[in-house]
Amino acid sequence: MNSTQDDLIHYLLLLGDSALIQGQRLCEWCGKAPAIEEELALMNVGLDLVGQARNWLDYAAELLADGRDADDLAFRRDERAYRNLLLVEQPNGDFAVTMAKQFLFDAWHLQVLKGLCDSTDLRIAGIAAKALKEVTYHLRRSSEWVQRLGGGTDESRRRMLAAITQVWRFTVELASGSEAETRLAAAGIGADPAQVGAAWLHQVEATFASVELPLPPAASHFYLSGRTGMHTEHLGILLAEMQFLPRAYPDATW
């Protein structure tokens, strides 16, 4: 396997795993969201993300060419083999934490997909162009919730501020990327992580400023990294639930 191919597989796993885990977290709200409209919205966003994850993981599985398909990648990989962002594996918390996470992720996701629409890899460009339309709606909704909660009552503002404080340290992975991603960008295949990080910060700054939410100082690197499979303790618990059925009943079919 050549090194560009290796970089590409890791990149597809970053995209696919992040979408999958974010989608799985959202679906935990099923049956207990604060209002029926919000429940529908959370499930629809989750469904979009799981669909996008399948597109990325299908491609990753084809490149891996070791007999595994997208389902095997989703349901039979252990925590250390997952390449998702640390942000998306964090627990949902209250509605403010859920929406703060969603917004920070959507703002990153949108910029990545925008960059990928111009990829010289036409398979990637096609998946990204489709996902970009969906994620545009995701970001619109999550940024409105950050504004509504941040600029709402004393209680909602207190909660949004607490939510940002709680998850901000994980944004270090949104503001910058790996060397492999920089190499893929230079090859015209991936989105430039430096450009993505700058545009992400610009969006976050503007949305926060619109309701006078203070922008925390840039998060700094710490000992964990989703891109290298070093996750927080929350991912294993999420996977245990998500993977239980296909692991316990490997022959189960619809």
Added chain:
Amino acid sequence: MQPGELIASDHGARALRADDLSHAWTVLEQVMDPEVPVVSVVDLGIVRDLHWQAGHLHLVVTPTYSGCPATEVIEGDIRQALEQAGFAAPCLERRLTPAWSTDWITEQGRERLRAYGIAPPVGSASKRSLLGESPQVLCPVCASSHTELLSQFGSTACKALYRCRECLEPFDYFKCI
């Protein structure tokens, strides 16, 4: 084409007849979206291409949304309808590019959505309509423009939830994408 030209095990393969493609389109016009059973796959604009290849019908179908759970059901329905109409073993190809757009919903499809109580997409799926202000959506019941957005996501990913402030009816709006 002579029978001997085809591989013996390729059951049902035959030469293209004059009206085959137009007949196939007619059959597809009867295949309804399982979630909105008044619009056909042709009305939705998800059948992107139809041609004859190696003795079989070959279709290119595009999904509406990446995570649309109806994609497999629709493909199964298309296959079944074509086989019943005498097109043996049609070949379905799923293609993401170019990404599906609500601009491809036919005029007839829009009319059928409205009659079913779903407001059809307003305007074209330009960047402005995706990011900009909410479009002016007409109530599918009383045609009033006095409507308001309740939620950007409705009963399925492709719809938003609206309410008419004249007749007070809540309704789905088929979002521009």
